[in-house]
Amino acid sequence: MKRLTALTTAGIIAFTALQAQAVDPDKALNLPATVTIVDFDQMQATALALHPGATLLDTDLDEEYGKYVYQVELEDANGVEWEVDLDAVTGLVLKNHQET
Secondary structure (H helix, E strand, O other): OHHHHHHHHHHHHHHHHHHHHHOOOOOOOOOOOOOOOOOHHHHHHHHHHHOOOOEEEEEEEEEEOOEEEEEEEEEOOOOOEEEEEEEOOOOOEEEEEEOO
16 A cells, blocks of 8 residues: 555656646747747847836746747836836737836
8 A cells, every 4th residue: 555655646746747847937938930039139129218228127038828928127217117028029019017
């Protein structure tokens, strides 16, 4: 009985580890070869143009609802943090909102 319990526990741990690996947010996003995205630097410049004098804090490329989106975090001269979401394929601004 101890052997069966140990095997079951090991199986559950292995399965859980595989599932956790599948949704790792720190893992690089692999784009299909058919997808062409706007240059990283151009997207940051677009976000910074919305908030002149702001400092770039972070930029991430994510997939949301089947779309590739750059999420750019900025801090303006007044210390207010902003998040700008840009469509990575078209370069269009999707969101430009103040962090709360």
